[in-house]
Amino acid sequence: MKLYSYFRSSASYRVRIALNLKGLPYEYAAVHLLRGGGEQLQADYRRVCPDGIVPSLVDGGVVLQQSLAIIEYLEETHPNPPLLPSAPADRAYVRAIALQIACEIHPLNNLRVLKYLKHDLGVTDDAKNAWYKHWIDNGFSVLEATLAGDPRTGKFVFGDAPTMADLALVPQVFNAMRFNVDMQPYPTIQRLYDEAMRLDAFERAAPGRQPDAE
Amino acid sequence: MKLYSYFRSSASYRVRIALNLKGLPYEYAAVHLLRGGGEQLQADYRRVCPDGIVPSLVDGGVVLQQSLAIIEYLEETHPNPPLLPSAPADRAYVRAIALQIACEIHPLNNLRVLKYLKHDLGVTDDAKNAWYKHWIDNGFSVLEATLAGDPRTGKFVFGDAPTMADLALVPQVFNAMRFNVDMQPYPTIQRLYDEAMRLDAFERAAPGRQPDAE
Numbered sequence: 001m002k003l004y005s006y007f008r009s010s011a012s013y014r015v016r017i018a019l020n021l022k023g024l025p026y027e028y029a030a031v032h033l034l035r036g037g038g039e040q041l042q043a044d045y046r047r048v049c050p051d052g053i054v055p056s057l058v059d060g061g062v063v064l065q066q067s068l069a070i071i072e073y074l075e076e077t078h079p080n081p082p083l084l085p086s087a088p089a090d091r092a093y094v095r096a097i098a099l100q101i102a103c104e105i106h107p108l109n110n111l112r113v114l115k116y117l118k119h120d121l122g123v124t125d126d127a128k129n130a131w132y133k134h135w136i137d138n139g140f141s142v143l144e145a146t147l148a149g150d151p152r153t154g155k156f157v158f159g160d161a162p163t164m165a166d167l168a169l170v171p172q173v174f175n176a177m178r179f180n181v182d183m184q185p186y187p188t189i190q191r192l193y194d195e196a197m198r199l200d201a202f203e204r205a206a207p208g209r210q211p212d213a214e
Numbered sequence: 215m216k217l218y219s220y221f222r223s224s225a226s227y228r229v230r231i232a233l234n235l236k237g238l239p240y241e242y243a244a245v246h247l248l249r250g251g252g253e254q255l256q257a258d259y260r261r262v263c264p265d266g267i268v269p270s271l272v273d274g275g276v277v278l279q280q281s282l283a284i285i286e287y288l289e290e291t292h293p294n295p296p297l298l299p300s301a302p303a304d305r306a307y308v309r310a311i312a313l314q315i316a317c318e319i320h321p322l323n324n325l326r327v328l329k330y331l332k333h334d335l336g337v338t339d340d341a342k343n344a345w346y347k348h349w350i351d352n353g354f355s356v357l358e359a360t361l362a363g364d365p366r367t368g369k370f371v372f373g374d375a376p377t378m379a380d381l382a383l384v385p386q387v388f389n390a391m392r393f394n395v396d397m398q399p400y401p402t403i404q405r406l407y408d409e410a411m412r413l414d415a416f417e418r419a420a421p422g423r424q425p426d427a428e
Binding site for chain 1: 222224249264265267276278279280282283284286287290291293303305306307309310313314316317320321329330334335337341344345353356360382
């Protein structure tokens with residue numbers, strides 16, 4: 001398998017963790033989302049993925065896009081270790097937490113949106129940072145209340161083994177810390193992040209460990 | 215089952231279509247996202263769903279959130295008619311299209327984001343509308359190219375029966391048309407929308423047909 005990835009992309013990070021947890025080796029193809037010199041690489045990449053967003057996973061002749069769809073595919077084709085529980089209600093809970101991060105928090109704070117705020121709407125850096133923190137705090141408040149109150153929370157989001165929810169949570173926390181978000185109000189989220197990062201599969205997937213890290 | 219819904223919410227609309235296609239009767243509980251008089255309703259609803267966003271589906275003692283997680287749950291608990299194909303690569307394709315809409319387009323244009331742009335960032339109505347159209351055009355251009363070029367496109371996104379991808383596409387097109395987005399550049403998307411709306415399950419799920427429609 002070949003993963004088109006950018007070291008700082010949260011969505012790429014999710015898939016890297018999944019591949020590591022499932023013990024699947026892969027070739028790493030760096031797609032630089034920022035650097036000017038990366039235009040040719042980006043043009044090449046658009047032949048794989050028309051919208052130029054990462055990640056894409058190529059498995060034989062199959063090109064897969066959208067991190068959560070890729071993770072579901074890996075779950076279906078390589079079921080062990082499972083990244084979803086077995087009961088439908090529990091699977092829905094884990095998926096809902098992953099989607100809360102992937103749909104309610106991450107899309108508002110990714111690179112292209114922050115660029116639009118700055119270059120097209122002309123907002124100040126302060127207003128851009130306030131925007132960032134607003135959507136993190138909005139999403140993390142709800143997530144903290146859910147995770148602190150749900151009996152299913154264990155060492156990981158669901159019990160004592162990682163699931164798709166942890167694959168979404170860890171990159172989002174990493175991203176928030178990079179933007180200096182105060183994590184004090186979110187002790188459960190912080191604890192789950194710390195616990196996950198003890199696992200080699202999570203640690204090896206971290207942005208700083210990727211070949212394209214700066 | 216009981217669905218907490220708002221007639222105009224695209225995410226609620228997705229779940230209404232799924233319930234109709236699967237032939238599952240449900241009680242409709244309106245949660246008004248705009249009206250001032252709806253505060254008590256909203257307070258009541260927050261006991262079901264802490265972040266107050268719709269939809270939530272209550273199935274016996276199980277409270278389900280996040281539209282795509284709810285649809286996956288319905289698919290697992292009521293498999294017929296299926297809303298996903300059978301082969302993993304095809305399932306990933308359908309999920310990726312649903313997620314492209316749910317993660318790349320919809321989150322940037324929902325009510326709370328448009329409110330933040332206007333009230334917190336103080337952008338003009340013109341700039342807010344330009345923001346809306348930018349993310350629609352950005353997402354629909356990619357989607358149009360994918361759907362026009364993929365041999366799996368039929369009467370519906372995947373072949374000749376509706377899948378999870380159509381459940382995401384139809385509400386997003388409805389929303390775009392409400393905001394007067396020019397659909398001329400997206401003939402495949404428009405055709406798929408028109409085709410789907412011929413089905414009773416889609417038509418009955420439309421915003422104008424809901425009890426809380428204005």
